[in-house]
Amino acid sequence: MLTLISSEDPFEAVVAKAEAAVRAGYIADYLTALRTGDVVTLNQIAYEVELLDAAHPGEPRLMDEIRGLHLPAAA
Template structure:
Protein backbone atom coordinates (compact mmCIF):
# COMPACT_ATOMS: atom_id res chain seq x y z
CA UNK A 1 0.00 0.00 0.00
CA UNK A 2 1.43 3.40 -0.93
CA UNK A 3 2.19 5.88 1.82
CA UNK A 4 2.07 9.64 1.62
CA UNK A 5 4.22 12.09 3.48
CA UNK A 6 2.87 15.51 4.27
CA UNK A 7 5.53 18.18 3.86
CA UNK A 8 4.62 21.34 5.71
CA UNK A 9 6.36 24.58 4.92
CA UNK A 10 5.74 28.14 5.88
CA UNK A 11 4.12 30.18 3.12
CA UNK A 12 6.18 32.89 1.59
CA UNK A 13 5.15 36.24 3.10
CA UNK A 14 5.09 38.21 -0.18
CA UNK A 15 2.76 35.64 -1.73
CA UNK A 16 0.48 35.68 1.30
CA UNK A 17 0.36 39.49 1.25
CA UNK A 18 -0.41 39.51 -2.47
CA UNK A 19 -3.21 36.99 -2.01
CA UNK A 20 -4.73 38.97 0.87
CA UNK A 21 -4.58 42.17 -1.18
CA UNK A 22 -6.26 40.43 -4.12
CA UNK A 23 -9.09 39.14 -1.92
CA UNK A 24 -9.63 42.58 -0.40
CA UNK A 25 -9.61 44.22 -3.83
CA UNK A 26 -12.14 41.67 -5.11
CA UNK A 27 -14.50 42.46 -2.22
CA UNK A 28 -14.25 46.21 -2.87
CA UNK A 29 -14.82 45.66 -6.59
CA UNK A 30 -17.87 43.46 -5.90
CA UNK A 31 -19.29 46.03 -3.51
CA UNK A 32 -18.86 48.91 -5.96
CA UNK A 33 -20.37 46.85 -8.79
CA UNK A 34 -23.38 45.94 -6.64
CA UNK A 35 -23.94 49.58 -5.66
CA UNK A 36 -23.59 50.78 -9.27
CA UNK A 37 -26.19 48.26 -10.42
CA UNK A 38 -28.49 49.22 -7.56
CA UNK A 39 -28.69 45.58 -6.46
CA UNK A 40 -29.54 45.93 -2.78
CA UNK A 41 -29.59 42.18 -2.09
CA UNK A 42 -26.15 41.62 -3.66
CA UNK A 43 -24.81 44.67 -1.81
CA UNK A 44 -26.05 43.32 1.53
CA UNK A 45 -24.57 39.89 0.76
CA UNK A 46 -21.20 41.42 -0.12
CA UNK A 47 -21.26 43.47 3.11
CA UNK A 48 -22.02 40.27 5.04
CA UNK A 49 -19.07 38.52 3.37
CA UNK A 50 -16.83 41.47 4.24
CA UNK A 51 -17.93 41.27 7.89
CA UNK A 52 -17.10 37.55 7.91
CA UNK A 53 -13.73 38.25 6.26
CA UNK A 54 -12.92 40.87 8.91
CA UNK A 55 -13.91 38.47 11.70
CA UNK A 56 -11.68 35.75 10.23
CA UNK A 57 -8.71 38.11 9.79
CA UNK A 58 -8.47 40.23 12.96
CA UNK A 59 -4.75 40.87 12.38
CA UNK A 60 -5.52 42.93 9.27
CA UNK A 61 -7.08 46.40 9.15
CA UNK A 62 -10.88 46.08 8.91
CA UNK A 63 -12.04 46.06 5.31
CA UNK A 64 -15.43 47.37 6.45
CA UNK A 65 -13.70 50.61 7.49
CA UNK A 66 -12.43 50.98 3.93
CA UNK A 67 -15.92 50.36 2.56
CA UNK A 68 -17.39 52.99 4.88
CA UNK A 69 -14.61 55.37 3.85
CA UNK A 70 -15.72 55.15 0.21
CA UNK A 71 -18.76 57.23 1.14
CA UNK A 72 -16.92 59.97 3.02
CA UNK A 73 -16.05 63.21 1.25
CA UNK A 74 -12.39 63.57 0.39
CA UNK A 75 -10.34 66.08 2.33
CA UNK A 76 -8.95 68.93 0.29
Protein backbone atom coordinates in the same frame (compact mmCIF):
# COMPACT_ATOMS: atom_id res chain seq x y z
CA MET B 1 -9.18 28.66 -7.80
CA LEU B 2 -5.75 27.18 -7.18
CA THR B 3 -2.56 29.18 -7.39
CA LEU B 4 0.81 27.70 -8.10
CA ILE B 5 3.36 29.00 -5.60
CA SER B 6 6.88 28.96 -6.98
CA SER B 7 9.79 28.25 -4.69
CA GLU B 8 11.32 31.62 -5.61
CA ASP B 9 8.67 33.69 -3.82
CA PRO B 10 8.53 33.79 -0.03
CA PHE B 11 5.29 32.31 1.23
CA GLU B 12 4.38 35.44 3.17
CA ALA B 13 4.65 37.61 0.03
CA VAL B 14 2.40 35.26 -1.93
CA VAL B 15 -0.20 35.22 0.84
CA ALA B 16 -0.09 39.02 1.17
CA LYS B 17 -0.67 39.40 -2.60
CA ALA B 18 -3.58 36.96 -2.50
CA GLU B 19 -5.18 38.71 0.48
CA ALA B 20 -4.78 42.11 -1.21
CA ALA B 21 -6.44 40.72 -4.34
CA VAL B 22 -9.38 39.39 -2.31
CA ARG B 23 -9.84 42.75 -0.58
CA ALA B 24 -9.66 44.63 -3.90
CA GLY B 25 -12.16 42.20 -5.40
CA TYR B 26 -14.65 42.85 -2.61
CA ILE B 27 -14.30 46.61 -3.10
CA ALA B 28 -14.75 46.33 -6.87
CA ASP B 29 -17.79 44.07 -6.47
CA TYR B 30 -19.26 46.41 -3.86
CA LEU B 31 -18.86 49.44 -6.13
CA THR B 32 -20.45 47.58 -9.04
CA ALA B 33 -23.40 46.48 -6.91
CA LEU B 34 -23.77 50.01 -5.53
CA ARG B 35 -23.73 51.51 -9.02
CA THR B 36 -26.34 49.06 -10.32
CA GLY B 37 -28.50 49.20 -7.19
CA ASP B 38 -28.11 45.47 -6.49
CA VAL B 39 -29.15 45.41 -2.83
CA VAL B 40 -28.93 41.62 -2.54
CA THR B 41 -25.29 41.62 -3.65
CA LEU B 42 -24.51 44.57 -1.37
CA ASN B 43 -25.87 42.61 1.58
CA GLN B 44 -23.98 39.46 0.57
CA ILE B 45 -20.72 41.39 0.27
CA ALA B 46 -21.30 43.06 3.65
CA TYR B 47 -21.85 39.64 5.23
CA GLU B 48 -18.73 38.13 3.63
CA VAL B 49 -16.60 41.15 4.54
CA GLU B 50 -17.74 40.94 8.16
CA LEU B 51 -16.63 37.29 8.19
CA LEU B 52 -13.30 38.25 6.63
CA ASP B 53 -12.77 41.00 9.20
CA ALA B 54 -13.63 38.64 12.05
CA ALA B 55 -11.08 36.12 10.75
CA HIS B 56 -8.31 38.76 10.72
CA PRO B 57 -8.76 40.70 13.98
CA GLY B 58 -5.33 42.37 13.98
CA GLU B 59 -5.62 43.83 10.49
CA PRO B 60 -7.40 46.96 9.22
CA ARG B 61 -11.10 46.30 8.80
CA LEU B 62 -12.24 46.08 5.19
CA MET B 63 -15.76 47.10 6.22
CA ASP B 64 -14.34 50.40 7.51
CA GLU B 65 -12.69 50.94 4.13
CA ILE B 66 -15.94 50.20 2.31
CA ARG B 67 -17.87 52.56 4.57
CA GLY B 68 -15.20 55.19 3.93
CA LEU B 69 -15.98 55.08 0.21
CA HIS B 70 -19.05 57.19 0.98
CA LEU B 71 -17.09 59.94 2.72
CA PRO B 72 -15.89 62.98 0.78
CA ALA B 73 -12.14 63.14 0.21
CA ALA B 74 -10.12 65.65 2.18
CA ALA B 75 -9.01 68.68 0.22
